[in-house]
Amino acid sequence: MLQELSIKNFAIIDALTLSFEAGLTVLTGETGAGKSIIIDAIQLLTGGRGSSEFVRHGENRAEIEGLFLVEDGHPCMDRAREFGIEIEEGMVILRRDISKTGKSVCRINGKLVTISVLREIGSTLIDIHSQHETQELLNETYHLPLLDQYGQSEIETALLDYEKLYKKYEAVYGRLKRMNENDQQLAQRLDLIQFQHEEIQNAGLRLHEDEELAEEKRKLVNFERLFESLNTGYEALAGEQHGLDWLSLAMSHLETAAEVDGELSDILESVQSCFYTLEDMSRSIRSRLDGLEFDPERLNVIEARLNEINQLKRKYGSSIEEILEYGSKIEEEIESIVNRDHHVELLEKELQTVKRDLYLEAKQLSDLRKKWAEKLTKNIHSELKQLYMDKTKFEVRFLAAADDYYEADDIPFRRDGLDQVEFYISTNPGEPLKPLAKTASGGELSRIMLALKTIFSRHQGITSVIFDEVDTGVSGRVAQAIAEKIYRISVHSQVLCITHLPQVAAMADTHLLIMKETEKERTRTKVKPLGQEEKIKEIGRMISGVEMTELTRQHAKELLELAEAIK
CATH class of the missing domain: 3.40.50.300 (P-loop containing nucleotide triphosphate hydrolases)
Structure with a gap:
């Protein structure tokens, strides 16, 4: 409350x-x-x-x-x-x-x-x-939802099953409709997506390639700063009278001290470990320095490649992954257009199967609605009697139902089924039932x-x-x-x-x-x-x-x- x-x-x-x-x-x-x-x-x-x-x-x-x-x-x-x-x-x-x-x-x-x-x-x-x-x-479009609300305990599940299959029907029908478009439109579409597919294929894209190239470019653009920093770091460690020399001197004196005082052995081992680690690192830095080489042509190649990738992103997706996904999608479309007759035949068979299943779902839904319509009618009469409308006749009338379309070639499936419902009423004895809105x-x-x-x-x-x-x-x-x-x-x-x-x-x-x-x-x-x-x-x-x-x-x-x- x-x-x-x-x-x-x-x-x-x-x-x-x-x-x-x-x-x-x-x-x-x-x-x-x-x-x-x-x-x-x-x-x-x-x-x-x-x-x-x-x-x-x-x-x-x-x-x-x-x-x-x-x-x-x-x-x-x-x-x-x-x-x-x-x-x-x-x-x-x-x-x-x-x-x-x-x-x-x-x-x-x-x-x-x-x-x-x-x-x-x-x-x-x-x-x-x-x-x-x-x-x-007064608006009959609200009458079917009211009936569905009344019989919700059974109708809701049947309606959900129908809606699920209806979405599949719409998808298959839409694909078939697109496949049956005129030849000129299909030819134009085929030319466009073939060009797009060829452009993507010729690019030879790799996942994360743009990220790797951007990182390589950053290093080349900052080559001078990188070289100077590495060289200075190396000299600080391995240069004459610099880091490793002084650490070696310290290690030598600590060896002497440890001979006198055994409790200094742990300190000596730690200093020795640091010395050998830094010695290895200095060799690694030297190796990196020897391998550094500025190649202005490589920078031009990277920039050209990144520009090519960015052009493709503007057309086909915000990332290489999206571009490749788009390429796969249009590849399937190309195949379906090239082999259109075969695909049309398959889609027509699939549509017939879906339509048959959808009609059965619509029939089950319609039968449930009729069952609950009878219950609602009895219930309404009981309630109206208490409101001094005991002479009133109320009816949930099916203007259209699934049975009306049995073996029909063109069935007008809708999202809520095949039923069209309207409430009819007669408030005076002897008068025929008429639409609620008119009575x-x-x-x-x-x-x-x-x-x-x-x-x-x-x-x-x-x-x-x-x-x-x-x-x-x-x-x-x-x-x-x-x-x-x-x-x-x-x-x-x-x-x-x-x-x-x-x-x-x-x-x-x-x-x-x-x-x-x-x-x-x-x-x-x-x-x-x-x-x-x-x-x-x-x-x-x-x-x-x-x-x-x-x-x-x-x-x-x-x-x-x-x-x-x-x-």
């Missing part, structure tokens, strides 16, 4: 810290008080689209931070581990800062993450349902989406569900049914609900009043938890709109008593 939310310099909120409880929390208040701004902040905290417009006027950045409590085995645990995020004692802290330039900085448990990672983790913690999402029901009113859409959310909340394991004014367009007994439905969802998941319905407000376990006030000519949002008497007053305001009469107060009190009885 979302335990605590901190918002600073966000829209008309200067600084606000909210603590939330389990169960149903409702947020009420006058229009424009800032209820939806709080939901906007939560949406941004879980990876929503940010903008500099959210930053409070005159401030440099907006800060949003939320503390979530999760149980072991929660879906966010595995996701967090994938991204190297540690979760201790079941606490997940999301933080997002938005600067006045629009740039976002995101953190999860103190670790910097991208917005996509924040969104991926956040999606397992919060499910925000708004009027906009209700409108998405349902705003209030009916709200109830259908609420029915879907009720069903999905049992499957998803989401920590918190947020309803942002989903009760638009309903009243009376329907409003009471919606209130009871939202409360039932809160039994399994924490629910935060912005509402204008007194019936929903009465069902709340926690009631927060959102207010707007002006201080020092600046507007800001305040939040006040309500006690019992304050709840009665606020629900009375929601009922009457303006004047609070004794009758309104009594009605509000009865609503609260009814809610307690239902709970």
Whole structure:
């Protein structure tokens, strides 16, 4: 659950810290008080689209931070581990800062993450349902994903298997398409890559050759300094009356001393070892000096070779390894173009095999979807009955399915399969089923989406569900049914609900009043938890709109008593 939310310099909120409880929390208040701004902040905290417009006027950045409590085995645990995020004692802290330039900085448990990672983790913690999402029901492209979400336990695995094979189908199909391009394009391509391949082959590149040449060049360029340094070092060691002579003298005297004092033998041995080591090193230095030879022609050869290698790098890769890899790649392409007919034949056979396997995967996926579509239909009918839509008929209609393409020559495979799904509905007895977008009113859409959310909340394991004014367009007994439905969802998941319905407000376990006030000519949002008497007053305001009469107060009190009885 979302335990605590901190918002600073966000829209008309200067600084606000909210603590939330389990169960149903409702947020009420006058229009424009800032209820939806709080939901906007939560949406941004879980990876929503940010903008500099959210930053409070005159401030440099907006800060949003939320503390979530999760149980072991929660879906966010595995996701967090994938991204190297540690979760201790079941606490997940999301933080997002938005600067006045629009740039976002995101953190999860103190670790910097991208917005996509924040969104991926956040999606397992919060499910925000708004009027906009209700409108998405009118777009049939969302219906298939909703069905897949409902049957996720079986459909997800089948869909992943299908997608894996579909990628192979795309790859083979793409190669075949390229092989069947017109002769002129292929001839031009062949000329180009043959020239490139010949250029790479003629260069006779060796791995790390450029590094070796660069090192050799460095020595030649610094030849004089190298010679002088080695010569001076040699003279310091082996020159007359220099290092080795003095060390030899020291060794001679220590031999005499060791004859007198045996305890000096160890010192003598160390000096002798140093002498012989330095003598060997001086011979090595002499050998290097004798072998040094400045060859200006060799320097020219190296520079020319390095220039040739750099020219190839500009064309074919940033390193010799990449150049050679590119050479191998185009060598295969040359072979495939030269022997095009043979390769086309092989690719056509491979494509037929992949298409056959892909169709079988699509058929299995389609059969599973039909099975879960029947379950979803029954479940939706059950939920709609509780929302006073018991005469409504709902159907998940397959406009196209895998069976429709049995033995078809040209099968229109898509990334999500062969199925095309649309929700159909009839809200009045005797009326035929029609597409949802052409039939349902705003209030009916709200109830259908609420029915879907009720069903999905049992499957998803989401920590918190947020309803942002989903009760638009309903009243009376329907409003009471919606209130009871939202409360039932809160039994399994924490629910935060912005509402204008007194019936929903009465069902709340926690009631927060959102207010707007002006201080020092600046507007800001305040939040006040309500006690019992304050709840009665606020629900009375929601009922009457303006004047609070004794009758309104009594009605509000009865609503609260009814809610307690239902709970």
